[in-house]
Amino acid sequence: MNIRIKGNKFLADFMHDGERYRRSFPTDAEAREWEASLRKRLTLGQPTSDLLRGQTAAGINLRELLEACYQAEWRDTKNERHQLINMRQLEAHFGADLPVVTIKTEAVDGFIKSLEQRQLSPATINSRLSTLSKALNFGADRNYITNLPKITRKKVGNNARLRFLTEEEEMDILDVLEADGRIEFKEFFIWSMDTGMRPIEARHIPQTAVRFDKGLNKYIVDLRRTKNGYPRTIPLTDRAYNAFVALRDAPFPFSRFTESNIRSNWKFVREALNDTDPEFVFYLTRHTCASRLVQRRVELYTVKEWMGHKTYEMTMRYAKLSPRNMLDAVEALQQAL
Numbered sequence: 297m298n299i300r301i302k303g304n305k306f307l308a309d310f311m312h313d314g315e316r317y318r319r320s321f322p323t324d325a326e327a328r329e330w331e332a333s334l335r336k337r338l339t340l341g342q343p344t345s346d347l348l349r350g351q352t353a354a355g356i357n358l359r360e361l362l363e364a365c366y367q368a369e370w371r372d373t374k375n376e377r378h379q380l381i382n383m384r385q386l387e388a389h390f391g392a393d394l395p396v397v398t399i400k401t402e403a404v405d406g407f408i409k410s411l412e413q414r415q416l417s418p419a420t421i422n423s424r425l426s427t428l429s430k431a432l433n434f435g436a437d438r439n440y441i442t443n444l445p446k447i448t449r450k451k452v453g454n455n456a457r458l459r460f461l462t463e464e465e466e467m468d469i470l471d472v473l474e475a476d477g478r479i480e481f482k483e484f485f486i487w488s489m490d491t492g493m494r495p496i497e498a499r500h501i502p503q504t505a506v507r508f509d510k511g512l513n514k515y516i517v518d519l520r521r522t523k524n525g526y527p528r529t530i531p532l533t534d535r536a537y538n539a540f541v542a543l544r545d546a547p548f549p550f551s552r553f554t555e556s557n558i559r560s561n562w563k564f565v566r567e568a569l570n571d572t573d574p575e576f577v578f579y580l581t582r583h584t585c586a587s588r589l590v591q592r593r594v595e596l597y598t599v600k601e602w603m604g605h606k607t608y609e610m611t612m613r614y615a616k617l618s619p620r621n622m623l624d625a626v627e628a629l630q631q632a633l
Contacts, residue, residue: 299327312338315438316364318356356440358399359392365434374525382427396435401445404428408448414559418450425449459575460587461489472568473561481561483539484553485581490536492585492603495558495578497522498550506532506540515540522604530602590614 300307305320308331317334321327337344362383370379389407390399407428411421425447435441461469466489473482487498500521509516515537520527532540543549562578565571582603589599600611 299324299331310335315368316356316360356396356435357393358390358396359387361396361435361440362386362431365431369430369434377525378423379427382424385424386428386431396432396441399432399445404445404447408450414555422449459573459580460584461580465569466584468569469565472565476564476568478561478564480543480552481557483542484550487536487539487543487550488578488581489584490533490539491517491530492582492589493519493530494523494582494604495550495553495555497604499548499553501550502548503544503546506537506544519604526604528601528604586611586614 298309300309302320305322306324306327307318307320308327309316309318310331311317312335317331317338319327319330321330334344336342366379366383370376386407389410390403404425408421408425411424426449429447432441432444432447436444469485470482473479473485484498487493488495491498497519501517501519505519506515506517508514509531512531515532516529517532517540518527518529522528540549543552546552558578566576586599586603589602590596594602596608596611596615599605599614600608603611605611
């Protein structure tokens, strides 16, 4: 039994079956008695509500709560890596040492606003909120928290306008980047446009991932670390390969393009082009790549594999961009008559 002194209180703090139990008492004897009684009941499977009543885990911080939730809910699951990313984002915003009992609705609203300012998609924002909500409910179930904040998720509309860059917009972006001497970011923009790769995927590509495939007579890039966990291979356009060559002076050529780097460069682009459309974000490079594949009548299965979509539903968003498919269908039926 390890009773610690915290301020003018005696803190009982222990783990049992992956869950943490802690409570402060005025005296050492009370802390020891509480811990001994609780340990015994937990071991024997006896009711503990009377001992835990009113326990708000004074002092339990966000990192401790997230770690406890991770051990109990996310560890060794297919969602583990995704949750670890969200956990780091939560700690970065709120602070790892923040007492969880101080996370109120206003703080959550501030978190949402910060994510919106970073131009993250509604789906990504909801993913961060889902991790936070799960952890807070986990804490509430164990009496770590008594009052849960209100968490309002973003609306993700399936019928929302599918925004992508026109060829004219693409040329304008390349021109302003060239004129301002932002050559490295210009190359990264080209790479992103022609591969449709997520920035986080590009950052983890080593030099050795790009190789020449004799069968295809093309350079290709092998992705091993992807969002959905499934590796994929993408053939490169000539200009995408040239962009890679221009940046391959580092072991991980695209690692320099962090979230803050992209945000700063894209802010310059928006201001240079005086584009105030809230949907004019860097992630449009990915949407544009998928849109162009569909518009050029590439099969949806191929588009799904190229983009690394987990489900067909994600790919089908782009199907409406290819009305020619409907014409092909009616012509096929006509020929069958």
